[in-house]
Amino acid sequence: MYRFHLKDAVLEDVVPFQKANGVHLFQFMHRNHINFQQFWAPIFTHTSIVMKKILEIYDGFQNRKTIVDVGGSSGLGIGMIKSKYPLIKAINFDLPQETQIAHPIPAIPDDGMVVVLEMLLPTSPEADASNKEVRNMDIVMNMFFGGAERTEKEFEALGMAAGFARMRLVCSACKFWLMEFYKN
Template sequence: MASHDQEAFLTAMQIVNSSAVDGVLICLIELNVFDIMMQKAGMDGYLHPDEIALNLPTKNPQAPEMLDRMLRILASHSIIKCKLVKKMSGNALLTRAYGLTLISQYFVNAQDGPCLAPYLKLIHHKQMQNSWEKVNEAVLEGGYAFNKAHAGSTFFEYLGKDKSVAELLSQTMAKSIPTSMNILLKSYKGFEGVKEVVDVGGAYAATLSCIISFNPHVKGINFDVPHVIKNAPSLPGITHVGGDMFESVPRGEAIVLQRVLHDWTDEESVKILKKCYEAIPDHGKVVIIEMIQTEMPEDDIIAKNISEMDIRMLLYTPGGKERTVNEFLMLGKQAGFPSSKYICGADLYGVVELYKKK
């Protein structure tokens, strides 16, 4: 064994225990603790665990102490803030009070803006977690972890059977997409000369809504499977259409694939792209918006997010993955597009355009 390094050992130990953080997060989200903190103290104030417990449906006298321990670990990771306050009763002279930060605001359930609570609930759902039990089997024997954990059903087949998982996925997309998309659309100007945009796999039209907010002249078609489309909200400038992208895609001047190809194998991605090729005019284009993997692993926060999402794809999808720019360009070529180009990247997303004509 290499020589002992205490800092390396402590880092390894923290990695082993790191699941405690997201475990606490999901518990506090389900208890609506972040919502209570927002309602009672806002972004600037603090609440003592006793005050939080008073707003929970509990008579457990240990609840404040348990909450304190759960909030304390989040404060140690700078997810929430903490300050010491004088205690008027009891044995301790000082006690802790906690407040929201720019990070923890994204775990408040009842807010109109971006929220990661549905995503955390989704990945902690029992039917998602049990894929981990089948990863090694998939590595050694082939196949896909989610399929093995669900009697052969793919993730997308399972969504049609389990409304709770399907709804969490739709909420995740609706609540998490706009933040990064709005940042991207400040740099990407590829819709300025386009009259009609089709969003393939658009769920509740979060991406299309962002596109139209930056390009109000655009007429939007939101295309997804029927069981998703039937719950999609009515939105100005957007028509919802149900169908199967492996069979056909609505015609449009530009077709958007936002976070779609990462769900599928290369072979299936080429099939999707071929259907898109058929649906655009000669001057049309396909706009791929995806997380872009680097050729070499990097340790910045965006690269880490992308690599972690890639593992989610390994867990849940039938062969999906995050790809490099060159891999997207190759998919376009295999689907028959004679010309393609990486346009730009911002925040988590990058844009690759595929053209029907050179």
């Protein structure tokens, strides 16, 4: 991969991995017989660590009837929530073609909320280890998927644009922050 095509991501709005290889990362893995289980193993391990800590410090799922994990992949995270709160109806949702036509806000009851668990991109210029790790993840997400980490203000603006009235930063674990978005 020619220097990862990072400048092209900025100048041409392309996904660097895709430009270098001609296909998306997952197509590349399939074409080259790369073991998906080996690829996902460290991600599952990390998810287990983060979710275990979140479930120790966050009780916001306690009185919920239904939760939907959007982009839930294998269902590991929602499965961990379900095992702690067995009466919750848990839905794992990870179908891009469905999310393009979904209407998420009307489906949420007035007393409902959206919980987001993501890294927050630091706004301070300090180069401590924590900030570096999140900034590195921002670069990785851009290189392989065309994605990006967001700041707290960007998440808040995204929530407001989606019709939510307020956002609350609740707790963090392993550099991931739990945010609650409320309709009222």
